[in-house]
Amino acid sequence: MESIDQIDDTHNHWKVKIGGVEREFDAEITEQHPDERVAWKSVDGTSHAGVVTFHKLSDTSSRVAVQIDWAPEGLIEKAGDLLNFDQRSVKKDLAHFKEFIESRPSETGAWRGDVPRD
Structure with missing residues (x-):
């Protein structure tokens, strides 16, 4: 994630590597509940959708889970x-987040x- x-309020622009x-694309937030859940889907270009959930474990820690659906295009992305x-890139970005x-x-x-959610 770059x-x-x-x-x-419900639209954002992504840069990923x-x-x-x-790749760059625009996405729409399809569901959001502060401190609990954010879901999105792309609205142009790349087919991309996902959801991040937040689970409070204590006053100072939480569990963050992510599910991303995307379709690799081209030889390099398919090989990756x-x-x-x-998966490794998302895991690393999630740990930093x-x-x-x-x-x-x-x-x-x-x-x-x-x-x-609609």
């Missing part, structure tokens, strides 16, 4: 998928409203 930029392949580069969240005394300045 970056995710918030465009408005896995195995040397870079077979070698689990995508968890560390970042747990080190903050409160949420960052992004919009944290509720988005019910």
Whole structure:
């Protein structure tokens, strides 16, 4: 994960890089419940969807789980998928994200409203 930029309350722009392949796409938040769950799907280009769930374990720690559905394209991405580069990259990014969240005394300045699932 290179970056995710918030465009408005339910839309964001992603920049990802896995195995040397870079992609950019826009996504829509399809469900959001602060401190519990965020789900999204791409709205252009790359077929990409996922959900992140947050489970409070104590006042200072949490479990973060992610499920991402995407379709590798081209030889490099398909080879990377077979070698689990995508899974290792997501696991690494998730560990950094968890560390970042747990080190903050409160949420960052992004919009944290509720988005019910359609």
